[in-house]
Amino acid sequence: MASDRWMIVGLGNPGPRYAETRHNVGFWVVDRVAGRLGIQRFERRFDGEFASYAEGSRSLLLLKPLTYMNLSGRSVRRAVDWYKLPLERLLVVHDDMDLPLGTLRLRLGGSSAGHHGVESIIAELGSDRFARLRIGIGRPPARERGRSYVLEPFPPHERTLAERVAEVAAEAALVWYRDGLTVAMNRFNGMRVGTEEETLAP
Numbered sequence: 001m002a003s004d005r006w007m008i009v010g011l012g013n014p015g016p017r018y019a020e021t022r023h024n025v026g027f028w029v030v031d032r033v034a035g036r037l038g039i040q041r042f043e044r045r046f047d048g049e050f051a052s053y054a055e056g057s058r059s060l061l062l063l064k065p066l067t068y069m070n071l072s073g074r075s076v077r078r079a080v081d082w083y084k085l086p087l088e089r090l091l092v093v094h095d096d097m098d099l100p101l102g103t104l105r106l107r108l109g110g111s112s113a114g115h116h117g118v119e120s121i122i123a124e125l126g127s128d129r130f131a132r133l134r135i136g137i138g139r140p141p142a143r144e145r146g147r148s149y150v151l152e153p154f155p156p157h158e159r160t161l162a163e164r165v166a167e168v169a170a171e172a173a174l175v176w177y178r179d180g181l182t183v184a185m186n187r188f189n190g191m192r193v194g195t196e197e198e199t200l201a202p
Helices: 022-037 069-083 116-125 143-150 156-179 181-188
Strands: 004-010 043-045 048-055 058-065 090-096 104-108 131-136
Touching (some): 004 022, 022 090, 022 156, 048 069, 090 116, 090 156, 104 156, 104 181, 156 181
Parallel strands (some): 004 058, 004 090, 090 131
Antiparallel strands (some): 043 048, 048 058
């Protein structure tokens, strides 16, 4: 049995109503990671959609909580507890209004910055010492529209870039798994996806 386990969690809301919304880019990224690894199906476990991928003694666990965003921590804690997963081997992928569309950031620890899914995970785990991959979605023109903004689909003029960001983020998540957080941060933090300067990790 694989003993060297790592887990990528993508945050979002379940069901077709939310599938294309800005708040669900975490799900998009996990689906693209699964596609790159040839994973064809998820199963229902830990109050979420779950899959695993083995590479020798290492294994990568993928999780999309189906508890709705504000209760994401419940699903994550069940999986972390089941596998006795050290938090330094956990990566949470989520949308972030503080970053413009076309950017992503990896970091270790820190506050939830108002993201209710991350807030729930911190509360359930009793710690913030896990890695995050923040996907920029930009801010709405009016700050008070934040809640409705994240639950809206990307408009057509942003959709292509959003999908490209999800692809790059999937690559970043796999670099985190295979080469570690520092390497992933050095390669992807500061990248402007969709520009002539964009570079992708091999």
